[in-house]
Amino acid sequence: MTMMKKTGLLLSAVMVTAWQAGCIVVSSSGGCWGLGQAQQTATSELTIEASGLLGLDVRTHNGRVSYTGADSSTIVVSAKKTGRGLTSADAKAALDAIKVYVEDTGSGRKKLAWRWSTPKHATWSGGVSFSISGPENLGLDVESHNGGIDVEGVAGDVKAITHNGAVVTSTANGSLTVETHNGRIETAYSGPSITLASYNGGVSADLSGCGSVVGDIRTHNGGIRVTVGPSTASEIDCETNNGGIHADSTINVRKVSQRRLKATLGAGGSPLKVRSYNGGIHLKKVG
Numbered sequence: 001m002t003m004m005k006k007t008g009l010l011l012s013a014v015m016v017t018a019w020q021a022g023c024i025v026v027s028s029s030g031g032c033w034g035l036g037q038a039q040q041t042a043t044s045e046l047t048i049e050a051s052g053l054l055g056l057d058v059r060t061h062n063g064r065v066s067y068t069g070a071d072s073s074t075i076v077v078s079a080k081k082t083g084r085g086l087t088s089a090d091a092k093a094a095l096d097a098i099k100v101y102v103e104d105t106g107s108g109r110k111k112l113a114w115r116w117s118t119p120k121h122a123t124w125s126g127g128v129s130f131s132i133s134g135p136e137n138l139g140l141d142v143e144s145h146n147g148g149i150d151v152e153g154v155a156g157d158v159k160a161i162t163h164n165g166a167v168v169t170s171t172a173n174g175s176l177t178v179e180t181h182n183g184r185i186e187t188a189y190s191g192p193s194i195t196l197a198s199y200n201g202g203v204s205a206d207l208s209g210c211g212s213v214v215g216d217i218r219t220h221n222g223g224i225r226v227t228v229g230p231s232t233a234s235e236i237d238c239e240t241n242n243g244g245i246h247a248d249s250t251i252n253v254r255k256v257s258q259r260r261l262k263a264t265l266g267a268g269g270s271p272l273k274v275r276s277y278n279g280g281i282h283l284k285k286v287g
Helices: 088-097
Strands: 003-006 009-021 037-049 055-060 065-070 074-085 098-106 109-116 125-135 139-144 149-154 158-162 167-172 176-180 185-190 193-198 203-207 214-219 224-228 234-240 245-247 252-256 260-265 271-276 281-285
Touching: 037 088, 037 098, 055 065, 055 125, 065 139, 074 088, 074 098, 074 109, 088 098, 088 125, 098 125, 109 125, 139 149, 149 158, 158 167, 167 176, 176 185, 185 193, 193 203, 203 214, 214 224, 224 271, 234 245, 234 281, 245 252, 245 260, 260 281
Parallel strands: 055 109, 055 139, 065 125, 065 149, 139 158, 149 167, 158 176, 167 185, 176 193, 185 203, 193 214, 203 224, 214 271, 224 281, 234 271, 245 281
Antiparallel strands: 003 009, 009 037, 037 074, 074 125, 098 109, 234 260, 252 260
């Protein structure tokens, strides 16, 4: 294992693997001719000092992101890089050109991301997946263009956006914003403000730990399931264009029709909108 320390980051080469798929002929040097690609991966670790840090922004293309909150003042990152090319050597060159970096963005935040350290060749493609453990009270802003997002044990503001992939979260106290263009959303949330949007995928929102909550939960294609508890308080307004609406008998329904339902949760108060354009809606009460 080799280790080096630079600009406050601890980097260690952990694993390197190679893979080839779809080849018609594989050369003696490991090259892949014809259909398919060669692929190489490497995993490294870095640490980020989080004392006094208010938030972390994570950006990646073609990779998953997971963040687990912990009682810690240090952010520990495992970055899995993947480089692809026409041959094994081409993939290795792509892998070597992927640079993971951390930079200050101002206002007490840092950005974790990756870029091509040299001009990208036409035959290259690649991505980075991040597995992160850090302070539980850190504000988190994550975006991936192709890959799922998992956030667990965070007690600050969370924003998670992916263009292709599922988003699974378990957060408290701060606001929660989740958006995916293609994928399901599954969240357990106990905070004051929630916004969930999926264009193609179902949504499951467990709000049983919430008190007063305001928000907007919607999907264009998929069903929605909202679970509330005895302390959950809002004026909920559910509507679907194509699909039924069902509410548990213990929920205080004020108005209902084939495509719309309004109910008072707990002491009422803030509006909570639930919309499905193609899919049913189910309101469940526990406790």
